[in-house]
Amino acid sequence: xxxxTSESLKTxxxxxxxxxxxxxxxxxxxxxxxxxxxxDAFYAQCEMVRLGTPRETPLAVRQWDSLIAINYAARPFGIxxxxxxxxxxxxxPDLVLQHVATFREGEGGxxxxxxxSFKNIQTDKVSLDPYRAQSRKILQTMKDTLATWSTxxxxxxxxxxxxxxxxxxxxxxxxxxxxxxxxxxxxxxxxRYSELRTGVxxxxxxxxxxxPPTTALQWDTDCLIDLNDSETEEDDPDWDxxxxxxGSEIVRxxxxxxxxxxxxTCSAGLGRNKMIAKLGSACNKxxxxxxxxxxxxxxxxxxxxxxxxxxxxxxLGEQITxxxxxxxxxxxxxxxxxxxxxxxxxxxxxxxxxxIRGDDRxxxxxRTQIKSMLSAKSFRPSIRSVDQAEKxxxxxxxxxxGRLVEDGVLENRRRxxxxxxxxxxxxxxxxxxxxxxxxxxxxxxxxxxxxANNLLRQVVAEGQAWPCSNLSLSVGSFQEGVTNNRAxxxxxxxxxxxxxxxxxxxxRDADTPPTEQPTEKRRKLDxxxxxxFFGKPSSPENTGASGPEIPQPPLEAETExxxxxxxxxxxxxxxxxxxxxxxxEDWHFAKDLASQDREDARALQPPPPPTTxxxxxxxxxxxxxxxxxxxxxxxxxxxxxxxx
DNA sequence: CAAGCACCC
DNA sequence: GGGGGTGCTTG
Numbered sequence: 001x002x003x004x005t006s007e008s009l010k011t012x013x014x015x016x017x018x019x020x021x022x023x024x025x026x027x028x029x030x031x032x033x034x035x036x037x038x039x040d041a042f043y044a045q046c047e048m049v050r051l052g053t054p055r056e057t058p059l060a061v062r063q064w065d066s067l068i069a070i071n072y073a074a075r076p077f078g079i080x081x082x083x084x085x086x087x088x089x090x091x092x093p094d095l096v097l098q099h100v101a102t103f104r105e106g107e108g109g110x111x112x113x114x115x116x117s118f119k120n121i122q123t124d125k126v127s128l129d130p131y132r133a134q135s136r137k138i139l140q141t142m143k144d145t146l147a148t149w150s151t152x153x154x155x156x157x158x159x160x161x162x163x164x165x166x167x168x169x170x171x172x173x174x175x176x177x178x179x180x181x182x183x184x185x186x187x188x189x190x191x192r193y194s195e196l197r198t199g200v201x202x203x204x205x206x207x208x209x210x211x212p213p214t215t216a217l218q219w220d221t222d223c224l225i226d227l228n229d230s231e232t233e234e235d236d237p238d239w240d241x242x243x244x245x246x247g248s249e250i251v252r253x254x255x256x257x258x259x260x261x262x263x264x265t266c267s268a269g270l271g272r273n274k275m276i277a278k279l280g281s282a283c284n285k286x287x288x289x290x291x292x293x294x295x296x297x298x299x300x301x302x303x304x305x306x307x308x309x310x311x312x313x314x315x316l317g318e319q320i321t322x323x324x325x326x327x328x329x330x331x332x333x334x335x336x337x338x339x340x341x342x343x344x345x346x347x348x349x350x351x352x353x354x355x356i357r358g359d360d361r362x363x364x365x366x367r368t369q370i371k372s373m374l375s376a377k378s379f380r381p382s383i384r385s386v387d388q389a390e391k392x393x394x395x396x397x398x399x400x401x402g403r404l405v406e407d408g409v410l411e412n413r414r415r416x417x418x419x420x421x422x423x424x425x426x427x428x429x430x431x432x433x434x435x436x437x438x439x440x441x442x443x444x445x446x447x448x449x450x451x452a453n454n455l456l457r458q459v460v461a462e463g464q465a466w467p468c469s470n471l472s473l474s475v476g477s478f479q480e481g482v483t484n485n486r487a488x489x490x491x492x493x494x495x496x497x498x499x500x501x502x503x504x505x506x507x508r509d510a511d512t513p514p515t516e517q518p519t520e521k522r523r524k525l526d527x528x529x530x531x532x533f534f535g536k537p538s539s540p541e542n543t544g545a546s547g548p549e550i551p552q553p554p555l556e557a558e559t560e561x562x563x564x565x566x567x568x569x570x571x572x573x574x575x576x577x578x579x580x581x582x583x584x585e586d587w588h589f590a591k592d593l594a595s596q597d598r599e600d601a602r603a604l605q606p607p608p609p610p611t612t613x614x615x616x617x618x619x620x621x622x623x624x625x626x627x628x629x630x631x632x633x634x635x636x637x638x639x640x641x642x643x644x
Numbered sequence: 645c646a647a648g649c650a651c652c653c
Numbered sequence: 654g655g656g657g658g659t660g661c662t663t664g
Contacts, residue, residue: 042653066654081654100656126656173653173658314651376656420647432647472656645664652658 011208014239016200019209022243023186025168027273027361030294031240033181033247034364036277037255037268039138040286042175043069046134047098049263059096060088064121068100072286085118101127105391109398109445125377125395128174129403135174138258139368142177143169145257149184149250168366178274179254180364181247188246189239212242222248223284225296240294244270248291255289273360275310276300297358302330306356320344320352329356369414369478370407375399376472382426384466389456396473397448408481409443416475419448421455424470433458437475448475 014031021029039045043061048071053059058074060067062085070079077092088095102117102124103109111127114120146167165183172178190196195210215236227233237245251268258264268289269280276297280290292300305327307317321327323343324335333356340349354360375396383389408414420434433455441447452473459465 063655068655128657175653311651316650371659372657374657378655418645429648434646436645470655474657648663649661651660653656 010211010236012211012238014209015206016209017205019186019196019239020205022182022189025180025182027363029182030272031182031243032272033185033243033270034273034277035179035181035247035251035268035270036172036274036281037142037177037179037251037266038281038285039175039264039266041069041071042135043100043131044071044074045264046131049134050130051096051098053096057096058092058094059098062097062099062118063126064118101130103127103395103399105395109395109402111399121380125375125392125399127399131174132403134262134264135171137262138264139169139171139177141258141261142179142254143368145254146179146184146250149253150187168364169368170365171368178277178364179251180366181250181270184250185243185246188250189243192246193242209239212237212239214242217241217245219245219248219291220252221288222252223288223290225280225283225290225292225300227293227295228298231295240272244291244293248289251289255287271297272358274362274364275355275360276358278310279304279308301356301358302333304329306332309355312355316348332356371478372474372476373400373403373407373416374472374474376422376470378470379468382467382469383471384468386456386460389468389471390453392471393449393452393456393473394445396471397445397452400473400475401443401445401448404443404475412481414478414481415443417477417479418475419451419455420474420476421452421459422470422472422474423459423465423468425464425466425468430470431459448473 018029018031020026022031022033026032044059047053047061047069048055048057048059055071056073058077058079059071060074060079061069065084067079067081067083067085067088070081074092074095077095079088079091079095083091085097088097099113099117101111101113102120103111104114104120104125105123111129114124117124146169150165150167165187167184168180170178193212195213200207217237247270251270255266255268258266265287267281267285267287269277269283269292270289271277271280271292272294276292279300280292283290306312306329307321307327309317309329312320320332324332326332332352337349337353340353343349344352377392377396383392404416415437417437417439418434419437420432422430422432424430435451435455437443437447437451
């Protein structure tokens, strides 16, 4: 082990700047902690819970003649989603086969579990509502548990500035979430390690942190990814190991709460970003969590095909495979950035270069609310009349309306602004028609049905509607209701005041360029400009300049009384409430960090996610023929990039 | 805006 | 493969 004399003098690889990045959820800090939590065979577990089936009982969820979820007890029998019901029964005679709930023609918007649904593919439509309901409960339990970590003060002393931190939670699908644990891990970290509490002056932000006092970490039941070849478990842990340990403790408590309260198991991955966390959660299933420490990232990623990395599972991954003649991350590591740039557009090249080295700065989008709702049905055989189609539109409208009610249409919390009808004929490519939902209308089943029906008439009128093999209805572009609107308006008002204030009192901020109207917009008609103003309330300096993850400096409340102590910030000359001083200083610090990030970005090329048509030059896909060479990178794109 | 495309479970 | 989702680009 370590010699107490020389080793104890060692300092951490990390600085106070890195630590502050953790506090504010900076996407760049190497101390960041992201979790991905994935419910195990989710639909199957929903049915097990609903039916009270023991965990050892093999169970599969059935949709018509297919299996859409298989629990872990059934998997040893060789049952997969690719086989049909008859084959599954043969492999496992005792298999519990539960059909999904369905709507039935003529029974309104009520779904039900029916014994005979599998025989009624012609009249029934699948309902996933039971699973959405469970998903909501699980999400809420996760949030509640995270909240206990955020507000619980162990000692009451250190929590002064760290209380109320919240973990950003992104619902990635019905059975997956990403959590940015950074702020809450920071809170726990400074509570447990008093040596990290010392304030530090601006000019000392890059001072190394002291080494953690610990020499061995207790990882409990976690699964650890092996360290890179160059690393050894005998080395003392640094803070990036400690934050993962704290993160894993938090995630374990979240998973435990979901189990104790709702009887669901889930698996989790922890790492320094979303890509790593996501790959990690799939490593040890079911009911386990996997930690990818920073010192294990190279080893971890080296074993993957890059086509398994998020965003590379589709055509982009396919194209990269063709161009470079390999699917392996380890092979692609030997390709220089210049070589990547020769074959891919700059955007994609630098993103790819970073991502295979474990660099992913994408944010956890703190989003829980649904953005669109879709109700669909495939027809075998195809349908060929308006009459038949209308019956399904009734069911779609009822389905979606029921979900809108759950979402709060009745209380006017949210309402969709657009409705879309998708249809498919024998051609593989589906088509769609959409139309606005009249803003003043009361949304109900009939309204949705009428709008859908109008769209259907349009499709029919254009010909090519029959035979129809697939039909679906969706609503989207949600608008927040009046209650929230008032809150937003007052927020915007405060935002304007903030701007006025900042222009008046801040010396000069390179971050906030003088107001500059995009020239092409000048040509627009006045009323369009007005519409745009109200439609896009965030001005360039609001969206771009301060960066999404950086909190604005606290604003003074209008109702404030004079006796609250204040101080004048030496950096921006603003008068700040004394009790908000620390936060304000942190804000400056975050701003500094952000500009540092941007400088880094200019030098290194930032890693934004790839977009379409990323292959450079004449490489073209089967159809369309637009390789993307033309849309390279005008200067404006660069500017925008720098601000993101 | 409307429509399509890519990617994900 | 069927039933849902998200985000982006293009005309």
